[in-house]
Amino acid sequence: MESLAAYGWTPQIAERFAGSDIHGSPGRIVRVARGCGEAVTSAGPLRVRPSGHHVCTGDWVIVREPATEGDTIGAVCAVLPRVGVIRRADASGRSEEQVLAANVDTVVVTVAADTALDPGRVERLLALAWDSGAQPVVALTKADLATEPVFNGISAVAPGASVVEVCAPNGSGLSELRDRIHGTVVFVGASGAGKSTLVNALCGREIQATAPVRQRDGKGRHTTTEREMFPLGDGLTLIDTPGLRGVGMWEAGAGIAAAFPEVDELAQHCRFTDCAHESEPGCAVRAAVEDGDLDARRVESHRKLRRENAWVAARSDARLRHERTREAKVMSRAIRAYYRDR
Numbered sequence: 001m002e003s004l005a006a007y008g009w010t011p012q013i014a015e016r017f018a019g020s021d022i023h024g025s026p027g028r029i030v031r032v033a034r035g036c037g038e039a040v041t042s043a044g045p046l047r048v049r050p051s052g053h054h055v056c057t058g059d060w061v062i063v064r065e066p067a068t069e070g071d072t073i074g075a076v077c078a079v080l081p082r083v084g085v086i087r088r089a090d091a092s093g094r095s096e097e098q099v100l101a102a103n104v105d106t107v108v109v110t111v112a113a114d115t116a117l118d119p120g121r122v123e124r125l126l127a128l129a130w131d132s133g134a135q136p137v138v139a140l141t142k143a144d145l146a147t148e149p150v151f152n153g154i155s156a157v158a159p160g161a162s163v164v165e166v167c168a169p170n171g172s173g174l175s176e177l178r179d180r181i182h183g184t185v186v187f188v189g190a191s192g193a194g195k196s197t198l199v200n201a202l203c204g205r206e207i208q209a210t211a212p213v214r215q216r217d218g219k220g221r222h223t224t225t226e227r228e229m230f231p232l233g234d235g236l237t238l239i240d241t242p243g244l245r246g247v248g249m250w251e252a253g254a255g256i257a258a259a260f261p262e263v264d265e266l267a268q269h270c271r272f273t274d275c276a277h278e279s280e281p282g283c284a285v286r287a288a289v290e291d292g293d294l295d296a297r298r299v300e301s302h303r304k305l306r307r308e309n310a311w312v313a314a315r316s317d318a319r320l321r322h323e324r325t326r327e328a329k330v331m332s333r334a335i336r337a338y339y340r341d342r
């Protein structure tokens with residue numbers, strides 16, 4: 001299991017495999033590209049076909065070696081139930097969930113300090129991070145380029161998460177960041193935020209390509225195209241990700257509550273349990289805003305994410321219903337045809 005240990009293999013993981021009676025070798029998916037996965041097993045790396053399974057970076061899997069001589073691609077036989085899943089609503093708007101990384105212990109929300117802070121975006125990423133059950137940490141990058149102090153601003157939008165200022169060129173903040181991450185660590189954030197630079201700095205070598213941000217609009221280029229895992233030693237495994245353009249909520253109610261603890265706390269005191277904090281009587285949240293005890297922007301951001309979450313849930317329910325109706329129609333047509341043709 002030596003090579004697997006570098007990818008997060010622990011006695012606890014071994015136990016989870018022990019409960020399975022599926023024949024094959026344990027492995028971890030370190031990359032998925034164009035429908036083919038790359039797994040690491042105790043025998044080393046192995047390309048695998050998903051074989052009908054949905055696999056993503058970080059998945060613990062049972063794989064089978066290539067069946068025939070000359071074939072180099074193995075097969076995934078089973079995917080272990082995931083713990084710590086980073087997921088969002090599919091960007092294509094097809095009301096599906098997209099799993100970004102599985103079996104994650106720490107989520108590093110990466111935010112560049114040299115551009116104006118977008119609190120809503122950070123809150124969205126944090127909701128996603130909290131919802132995974134992993135520990136969120138905010139890395140405030142490019143501290144050397146910051147023109148105004150954004151540290152306080154970001155701490156206010158990240159209650160419960162530690163915020164670490166880092167500067168990759170001179171290495172400041174790196175050891176503080178390292179102290180706050182454990183296990184499988186995924187880096188999320190906008191393109192150009194400095195995720196790949198951080199991964200390189202933590203690894204102490206250039207394993208990921210980075211790209212300068214365009215001067216014109218401050219947008220990063222998509223240099224990182226896949227979610228890929230890098231072992232760092234000491235049980236740490238880093239997953240770099242491409243910049244996320246849209247981060248839609250997907251059954252993230254618990255994550256939203258955790259990202260807005262002060263709003264959630266007050267909401268317990270609203271007269272109605274399903275209070276939307278809009279015009280309901282006896283709303284403790286609105287009262288706190290009026291008294292100046294609660295930030296109105298935070299409340300609005302919280303409301304926006306909750307509404308989106310409910311909307312996505314309703315839409316995916318509608319899609320399921322639609323599919324069931326279609327299946328039922330196909331079935332009744334088949335039954336009619338059966339009797340007609342007899």
Ligand SMILES: Nc1nc2c(ncn2[C@@H]2O[C@H](COP(=O)(O)OP(=O)(O)O)[C@@H](O)[C@H]2O)c(=O)[nH]1
Pocket residue numbers: 141142143144145166167168169189190191192193194195196197198209210211212213220221223224243
């Ligand atoms: N000055 C400075 N530049 C940085 C820092 N971190 C990243 N960059 C630069 O920001 C650009 C985008 O970084 P990259 O890691 O590719 O961003 P990613 O898209 O999030 O992976 C690159 O030109 C990096 O050299 C930092 O701490 N200080």
Ligand SMILES: [Mg+2]
Pocket residue numbers: 195196197209210223224240241242243
């Ligand atoms: Mg990158």
Ligand SMILES: [Zn+2]
Pocket residue numbers: 267270271275276277278280282283284285286
């Ligand atoms: Zn309320």
